[in-house]
Amino acid sequence: MKLNKLFKSAGLVGSLALGSALSAVAPTAMADQEYLLTVTRPNQLHVIDMSTNKIARTCDIPGPFGSGAMAVSKDGTHAYVLGNNWEDIYGFDIRNCEMTFSAVQSTPTIQVKSFQSVAVSADGKELYTVQNPIKKHRDRFEVMEPRLAVFNIEDGLNAKPVRTFPVDRRITKIAATEKGEVILGGADVKAINPQNGETRVVTKLANWEKGPLWLPPDAFAMHSQGEQANEYIMPYITAKFDSEEWNFETAEWWWGMSRVDLATGEAERMETIPFEFIIFNFITDPRDSNILYGSFNTLSKHDISENKTLAVYEMPHTYYNLNISGDGKTIYVGGTSSDISIHDSDTLEKIGSIQLTGDMTTSDLRVATIRD
């Protein structure tokens, strides 16, 4: 199977070299230009041309590394990166590395951290983050209430929040919907109206009412992806026990997810596949919402309509993160180390690699699509 695929690609472009096959084929296959974005240590934003799988440009992010979390504007031209140990946000025009936006959230007396949360409104005008402020008294810390901070992107450098609204604790990744809400991934998945602060529950997690034999879900998402399927995924682990003796050995362990359609703001929550190995992130195939891919020590492919794992590819090291081309054919597996591994989404076989200048560690791996 692998050989057939190889010969087909090679035959098409008259080359036996796989790397050049990809770079030769891709431009004609894509009308829009896709860029893969990620951050490496010490603190660089890389803009990778997905038609050639080469680094197009590298933008230096001020200050120390943040976590590599980032949001991409809907038009694909700008990326907003969380820097300085989760405290600052820097926006870049990925076409030329010009820094167009910055916000330093902490002050000498208030320490403000954003735990991965950064999102841009669908119209590209507002930037959202959940601030977790801590007051620094002379001899103690005081925990303050978290808040959604809204920035005007037009304010450019040294922007200050134009509105703030109280939100729950423990919110990590967020996303903006096309209807103007911001999805907040915390104990439950909620949505907030960034105009007036009104919130609604999109789908319950910690407070779900699934029955007494189900373990409350452990949901945590460090990474944002899902732009290719226009969705927000919050994966979780749960277990169904066979009795109130809570025997972990005999329980059925499940991966599940809350998946929000960013066009509508509506969510589905379901157990997807049996827990067989650790998956750090999932993405949905943009062509088929039942097909998911997952990465960690393996790259895996799943059909959630049948709760089945279709294929597993053993990776040579841990990859926290993954994303997919808009045509659904190519998977990029990254994070953790300094290489992005490229795979065929049908077979999961490795078809290429991109070497970066530093480790991605926890960084996001996002796709910016600049349309024709």
Added chain:
Amino acid sequence: MALSNNNSKRAALGTGLLALAGLVSTPVLAQDAQQIIRDRCLACHTETGSAEAPSFSRISEQRKTPEGWLMTINRMTHLRGLELTREEKRALVKHLADTQGLAPEETEGYRYLLEQDTNLVENSIDQGLAETCGRCHSEARFALQRRTEQEWKYLVDFHMGQFPTTELHSLARDRQWYQIASNDTAADLGKRFPLITQEWNNWQKASKSDLMGRWRVTGFVPGKGEFDAWMTAAKTSEGHYDVTLEGLYADGTALNGEGKATVYTGYEWRASLTIDGVKMRQVMAADKQGNSLEGRMFVAAEREIGGELSAVRDQGKAAVVAVQPSYLRAGEPAELTLIGQNLKGDINLGEGVVVEKVLSRADDRITVLAKATGNEGLRTVRVGQAASESALAVYSELARVDVTPANAVTRIGGAGGNLPKVRASYRAVGYSAGADGKPGTEDDLRLGYMPASWSIKPADEVAAHDKDDKYAGSFNAAGIFTPGDAGLNPERKMSANNVGRLTVVATVADGSTQVEGEGSMLVAVQDFVRRVLD
């Protein structure tokens, strides 16, 4: 006691210093220590109260062990810009541990942490505390602190400020962690471990015995074996001593060391000695009368390599402090060494145990060839007026071997990396089956530490498949396990480090048979965070 005996010379020296010490030492200068706080800490902390009884915000509402205060001061230095000279730091730790320490009873059950003996699985105090605090810390870490409820609350906010992702960890993100920690946990800790306790009030008032003098010491050093020695503590100033240690390992090799000790809180003995070229630390607690010390001695640079240490004060009376080995197989003549002081008179090893021959005899050490007949059981060992109850176990058959530590973590290291390997030292404890004839039951008779041969095997099928036993490290004959080199190993799946999950096997010979015991070991990656207390 012969006057030419070296030990008695040191004893005389010690007595001389005793007289002097009372003259030169003034209380460690509580006022000086308070002045250090005023000079160095008030940029952030606030002083209230009177000049004679000042109160310092965040400081006066806590009590801690010497190590606890050292950690706090280190943190202030590393994170908050505190600048102290070495002398000021020492004086502050001493003052705070003396005036805001823990009573002896308050450290009971948690001394392993102070003794840096962390290869053990704690008996959980409480599920809530285990999940809220114990998921990152040892439970002894917080059980060895006393704070007001408000201070426990401040500690929760400290965690949120200093380690902002605390509430996102596993066992936190699935619950309202901050609310639980700040309300329920802080209140619970305030009740279990409050600032003001009867124990501490009593200990503050209690008269404390100076620990200067001459001590009969027994202990164990991994790779060297059991030893007995004399230790002298000569007072240099209040709570500070020059220490010498001189003795013999069980194989007859000499042991010599000297160094310094500090006594905190009236009973916490901390000494640093160089013993035969190796820097060692002693952590012991004195009993309330100040006549015995119990604890652990370990290699300063490698706290996992250590062993039990105990000392009995020489008060001029006869005492048997240990019998090495502590067991005698019925029917088989064997050498026993009685360790003690001022040992005069007849030797009596208890019912049915015959001294066939006295091989050597001194006032502090008697070696005999002994043979036991009769029933299994513990015997009281007597020399003249001195008696040590249950000092010798007579048994007929070894039935069970326990491996200590039963659970251990070692860590890969070396190979050009910044961190050395973290080894583990093991001992085997033998038991006979007891009256019911079944090993592993409550009536098993503990015989004591026994020589063993050591090996490893993979912990389970996955570990076997990954060849953990091939890569993760190996034992030497002395029961010291050395883990593998740090770094990626291209021979392993995913180029894994030389980590592994192992079963440790001790094999002890007993007559013509062998008895095995097993322990569990995790060979883990490096721990890059250095802490005074885990």
